[in-house]
Amino acid sequence: MATTILTIETPSLGDRSYLAHDGEVAFVVDPQRDIDRVLDEAARAGVRITHVFETHLHNDYVTGGYALAQETGASYFVNGEDEVSFQRTPILDGQAVEVSPTMRVRAIHTPGHTFTHLSYVLEGREPAVFSGGSLLFGSTGRPDLLGEAHTDDLARHQYRSARRLAAELSDETSVMPTHGFGSFCAATSAGADATASTIGQERLINPVMSQDEEDFVAATLAGLDAYPAYYVHMGPANAAGPSAGDLSEPERADKEQIRRRLEAGEWLVDLRTRTAFAAGHVPGTFNFGLDGQFATYLGWLIPWGSPVTLLAESPEQIAEAQRELGRIGIDRPAAAATGRPEEWTDGPLATLPSARFADLAQVRHHRSVTVLDVRRVGEWREAHIDGAVHIPLHDVVTGMEQVPEGEVWVHCASGYRASIAASLIAATGRHVVVVDDSFDLSARAAGLPVVAEAPASA
Template identity: 70%
Template sequence: MLEIVPIDTPTLGDRSYLVHDGTVAFVVDPQRDIDRVLDLAAAAGVAITHVFETHIHNDYITGGLALAARTGAAYHVNADDPVTFDRVAVRDDDVVTVGGSMTVQVIATPGHTFTHLSYALREHDEPVAVFSGGALLYGSVGRPDLLGPTHTHDLVHHQYASAHRLAAALPDTAALYPTHGFGSFCSATQSDATASTIGGEKRTNPVLTNEEQAFVEEVLAGLDAWPAYYTHMGPANTAGPAAPDLSTPRHADAEEIRRRLAAGEWVVDLRNRVAFAAGHVAGTLNFGIDGSFATYLGWLIPWGTPLTLLAETPEHVAEAQRELVRIGIDRPAAHATGTPTGWSTGPLATIPRATFADLAQVRHHRPVTVLDTRRNLEAAAARIDGAIHIPLHELRDRLAEVPYGEVWVHCAAGYRASIAASILAAAGRHVVAVDDAFDQAAAAGLPITTSTHEPALSNY
C-alpha cells in the first residue's frame, strides 16, 4: 500500500517527502541532513530508488545530490537548470516509473522560479497526489520575487497560470503536498493548514478563486523582505552540495572566546532569551535555539564570518549545527557548553527585560527611545506612536540611526527583540528588551497607529 511520509523542517517552514509502496521509495526535495530520510527509509524497510527536485531552492541547501550518491538513486532535476553535476534531466510531461505501482508525471509549473517543476503521482494509473514545491501551497503560492525585481512581474503571472494548470490537470480528490508554506519565507502569504486537496484549494486559494489581476495585486502587496542568506542558496544548489559534516566542533575555553570576540568574530549564545538576559558573556549575541535560529542568524551574520556556539548542552550545539548546515553554514569555528561563568574571563553582562505595560509606565516619567524591529509590513499594519522602526535584518547597518540613551526594543513576541538587544548591547548601548506580545501594547495604554493592511505573519 502506498504511503506518503512528510518530513518537516519547521524552523525553515519546509517539508520533504518520502513516498513508498512497501518495497521501493522516492524522495521529493530532501533537506541537507539526509540522515533523517535514510532513517525513515530503513525503518520502513524500503530502498530509495529516485530523488526528485521541484526547483533549485532559494531557502535551503538541498540534500538531493548527496542522497542520490548515498543510495544509488536516480536524481531528477529540470533539464533546463544549469547544474554542474550529473543528473537525470527531466522535462514537462516526462513520466517516471517507480517500482511496480507508482508513476510520476513531470509538470512544468514556472512561477516560483522559471524552471520550477511539480510531480503528479499515480498509483496503478490512478492520480492520487501532486508534489507542488512552491507552485501551489495551502491557501497561497510560492513568492515570485526571489530571482530579483526584474523578473517578479513575469513570474507572478507564471505562478497564476501554473496553479490553474495543476487545478485542471488533477482531480479534486488529489492530495496536495507542497514543499513551502509552513512558515517559510518562500511563501507569498501564510496559512495554518497542514493538509489539503486540489478540490480544497479550488474553493479557498486566492490564486484559484480570484481573477488574475486581483491575484497579482494581492501577492505583490504582501511581499516583504526575505533572508539575506537566500542569495547563497541558488549557487550552492546549482554546484551540487555534498553531505554535511555534523561532527562536534573544537572546544573553546574562556580565553579563546575572549580572543574571538576581540577579533570581531561572532560568538552566539544559544540559550533562551530569559537566561541570556540574566547573565551572558559581554559582546555575545543571543540567537536562541528555541526559535527561528538559523533563519535569523543566517540573515544577519556577514557571510563567512567565523562562528562560535555557546550552549547549555552538547545536544543544543548539535541541533544548531543541523540547522546551520541546512543553509550552508557548515562548520562552526568552535563551541563551548555549560554556563556563562565558564565562558567568560570577566563579570557577566545583563540586559533588563520588560513588558509593554512597563514601557507605558516609563514613558510617563522620562523620555526613552522605542525601537520597533519587526518587518515592514508588520510595522505598517500597527505601530507605537513615536517608535523608530528599523527591521531586525537592517539593524547592524543602521545602528547610527538609533539615538544614544535608553532604548526599549520590541518585536512581535520577544524573540527578535532579544537578538536586537544583544546587538545593541554589544555595541555599548543602554538597552531594555521588551519580552511581550505586541498585541498587549494597546491594552497597556500605549498609543498605536493602525492601518487596514493585514500584517505579515510572525510568531517571534
C-alpha cells in the same frame, strides 16, 4: 500495496520533504541537506530509495538531493533546463517515471517560484501532487527571489501554474508543498497553520483560484516583504551539487579562545533562551535562541562567511544548531562551548533588562525613551506604537547608526526577535531594554498609542 507518504518536517525553515514508498522501494522529493533523517525513515520503513526528485533549485536551503542520490545510488531528477554542474537525470514537462509497478510520477512544469519549477504528480487511486514552491496551502510561492526584473513575469507564471494544477488534477489529489508553514518562500502567510490540503480545498480557499490574474499579481506584489539575505547563496550552492553536511563535533573553545574571538570582532552566538540570556551572558555575545527560527535569523544577519562560535548549555544543543546551520550552507562553526556563562569568561557577566508593554507605558509617563520596533515592514504597517522608531531586525546590523542614543526599549511581536536585536545593540555599549511580551495582546491593553497607518517614509 497502497503508497505510503511520509512527511519529514523542518519547522525552523518552514519546509517539508517527502518519502513515498510501496513497501519495497521509495522516492524522495526535495530532501534537506541532513540526509540522515531521510535514510533513517527509509530504514524504519524497510524500503530502498531508488529515485530522488527536485522541484526546483531551492533558494532557502542547501539541498540534500545530490548527496542522497550519491549515497543510495538513486536516480536524481532535476529539470533538464536547469543549469547545473553535476550529473543528473534530466526531466521535463509531461515526462513520467515508473518508480515501481504501483508508483508512477509525472512532471508538470509549474513556473512562478522559479522559471524551471516542476511539480510531480503521483498518479493512481490516491493521487498526490508534490507542488514544491508552486501551489501552497492557501497561498503560492513568492515570485521575487530571482530579482525585481523577473518578479511581475514570475507572478503571472505562478498564477497560471496554480490554475493548471487545478485544471488537470482531480479534487481528491492531496497537495504536498515543500514551502509554506512559516517559510519566507511563501508569498503570503495564508494557510501557514494548515497541515494538509487537497486540490478541491485549494479551489475553495486559495486566492489564486478566485482572483483574476491582474488582481492576483497586484495583491501578491503588494504583500511581498523582505526575505533572508542568505537566500542569494542557496541557488549557486544547489546548482553545484552540494555534499551532505559535516555534522562532526566542532573544536571546543575555552575562556581564552572566547576572549580572543570576541576581541577579533567575530560572532559568538548564545543559543540559550532569551530569559536565560537576559539573566547573565558574556558581554559582546549575541542571543539567537534555539527556541525560534535560529538559523533563518542568524543566516540573515551575519556577514556571510564570518566565523561563528556557538555557546550552549549542552552538546546536544550545539549539535542541533550545527545541523540547522548546515541546512543553509554555514558548514562548520569555528568553535563551540557548553555549560554556564560563568564558565566562558573570567570577567563579570552582563545582563539584559527585560520588561512588558505595561512597563513601557509606565516608563513613558516619567521619562523619554526610544521605542524601537524591529518587526518587518508588513507588520509595522498593520499596527505600531505611535512615535516608535522602525528598523526591521534584518537591518539592525547595517543600520546601527540609526538607533538613537539614550535608553532604547526594543520590541517585536513576541520577544524573540527583540532579544536578538537588543543583544546586538547592547554589544555596542548602548542602554537597551528588551520587551518580552506579545504586541498584539498587550500593547493596546497597556494603554500605549497604537496606530494602523504607516508614516510616508515606511
